Amino acid sequence: xxxxxxxxxxxxxxxxxxxxxxxxxxxxxxxxxxxxxxxxxxxxxxxxxxxxxxxxxxxxxxxxxxxxxxxxxxxxxxxxxxxxxxxxxxxxxxxxxxxxxxxxxxxxxxxxxxxxxxxxxxxxxxxxxxxxxxxxxxxxxxxxxxxxxxxxxxxxxxxxxxxxxxxxxxxxxxxxxxxxxxxxxxxxxxxxxxxx
Numbered sequence: 001x002x003x004x005x006x007x008x009x010x011x012x013x014x015x016x017x018x019x020x021x022x023x024x025x026x027x028x029x030x031x032x033x034x035x036x037x038x039x040x041x042x043x044x045x046x047x048x049x050x051x052x053x054x055x056x057x058x059x060x061x062x063x064x065x066x067x068x069x070x071x072x073x074x075x076x077x078x079x080x081x082x083x084x085x086x087x088x089x090x091x092x093x094x095x096x097x098x099x100x101x102x103x104x105x106x107x108x109x110x111x112x113x114x115x116x117x118x119x120x121x122x123x124x125x126x127x128x129x130x131x132x133x134x135x136x137x138x139x140x141x142x143x144x145x146x147x148x149x150x151x152x153x154x155x156x157x158x159x160x161x162x163x164x165x166x167x168x169x170x171x172x173x174x175x176x177x178x179x180x181x182x183x184x185x186x187x188x189x190x191x192x193x194x195x196x
Contacts, residue, residue: 007183019049020190024180027075030059031175031194036084036134037076039064047071050190057194064112065119072115074132078104081132097128107132130157138164139148150182 010018022042029035047063050073054061057079065072084090085102094102099110117123130140135157142160143153150154151158156173159166183193 001181005185010094016053016189017184017187018054019046020184020193021181023050023053023075023190024184024193027162028177028180029173030075030077031180031190033058033077033080034172036080036153037074037132039129039133040073040075042071042073043119044069044071047073048088050075052188054194055191057191059194060114061125062108064115067119072119074108074111076104084134085132090131093131093140094128097126099128133157136161138162 006021010021013021019042023040024031026040027038030038044066046062047066050061054075056081059075060078061073061075063071064074082104085094085104085107091102094107099107101107111126111129114123114126115129118125127140127144129139130143138161139157139159143158146160150157151160152163153159153166155166155170157166180193184190
């Protein structure tokens, strides 16, 4: 989809379609059911609008932080995230970051606490967010070890291991993004885009 087509659409659509387009642009993989969670930054009031707009879908939304005029939102699929958090490597990584329990509720509560501290300037960035966003644990560890430098490639995350796997995942995410944005532009409501 060309930038011109997107700009024309955004200049002509209403606030609901603009929000749907923003969510599709940032969170399409979770909307389309190929990723457990996504994060996005949005203007104040977006969280309550998304709760309404996603009603009836399997995508849930929680606010990680609200500062000045921005909200940091985590969109996720409960069942998929629950299964992801049960993976041995994921559970071990989260426990190394101080997560005592790895149920969905406990992880989100602890992440909100840690992200809030970071946003307030009282803590380090919670790198475990990458694992919760389903980035490969070895890439999150590589990012920490290399302080964000020396990656072999980057797009949706910085890749330190298995470039081929990452390229395949990125291609699926790109397809999901294109599909979700086209559906929003065709007038589908967000809950229908996320119906899968």
